Amino acid sequence: RHVAELPAAPNGKVDGPSGTVIRLQDVFGAPRYLWLTNAETAGAALPGLAGELALGGNQAWQLAAIHAGVPQITAATQEQFVPQMVNLELLGGVNFKKGCYPGQEIVARSQYLGKLKRRTALATVANPAARAGDEVFSMADPGQPCGMVVNAAANGLGGADLLVEMKLGALGEDVRHGAADGPALSFQHMPYLLDAIDV
Structure with a gap:
C-alpha cells in the first residue's frame, strides 16, 4: 500500500512515502480521494488500485466536483466572479x-x-x-x-x-x-x- 490508511472523514489527509491522500467531499453516496504524488508512482500503482477503489476519468471527476458544489474556474470563466x-x-x-x-x-x-x-x-x-x-x-x-x-x-x-x-x-x-x-x-x-x- 502507498499509505497506511485512507482518511476517515472529508477534508482529512494522510501523508505517506508515496505522497499525500486527501479525502474530498463525499458525492453520490461514496467517498472521493485525491492522491498527490508524481506521475511515475501513480502509473505504477494504477493497476493495483483498480482492484481496491473505483477509478474515474476526467468526466467523472468533473461531474463529482459539480455535485459537491465545488467550482473550477476555467479560461471561459476567469475574471467573471468574486x-x-x-x-x-x-x-x-x-x-x-x-x-x-x-x-x-x-x-x-x-x-x-x-x-x-x-x-x-x-x-x-x-x-x-x-x-x-x-x-x-x-x-x-x-x-x-x-x-x-x-x-x-x-x-x-x-x-x-x-x-x-x-x-x-x-x-x-x-x-x-x-x-x-x-x-x-x-x-x-x-x-x-x-x-x-x-x-
Whole structure:
C-alpha cells in the first residue's frame, strides 16, 4: 500500500512515502480521494488500485466536483466572479480574517456590507453540449442574461449537470440555458446551505 490508511472523514489527509491522500467531499453516496504524488508512482500503482477503489476519468471527476458544489474556474470563466458568487467562502476557500490578495477590498466589501446578490446553484439541463461560460436567462427578464454556467459535465442521461452562477432573484425560477427560448434548467439541492445573507 502507498499509505497506511485512507482518511476517515472529508477534508482529512494522510501523508505517506508515496505522497499525500486527501479525502474530498463525499458525492453520490461514496467517498472521493485525491492522491498527490508524481506521475511515475501513480502509473505504477494504477493497476493495483483498480482492484481496491473505483477509478474515474476526467468526466467523472468533473461531474463529482459539480455535485459537491465545488467550482473550477476555467479560461471561459476567469475574471467573471468574486469568490462569494461561486460560494468559495462557504467551502472554506476564502478567509476574511487573515491574508492579503488581489481584489481583497472588493471581496471584503461584498461580504461585510451584505450586498451579495448572486450565488452558484446546482442544476440539470437537457443539453449535453452545455459548457462553462454559457449564459442563462430568466423568463422574468428574458432580454438579458441572469447568470453564467461555471462548470458543466454530461450526466449520462442525455443532458448535463451544471454549477450556475446567477442572480438570487432568479434562483428556482424558470431559467433557460443559452437563450430565452433554450432548454429549461432544473434546480437541484446543493450539498451545503447558502448562508443568511442570501435569504
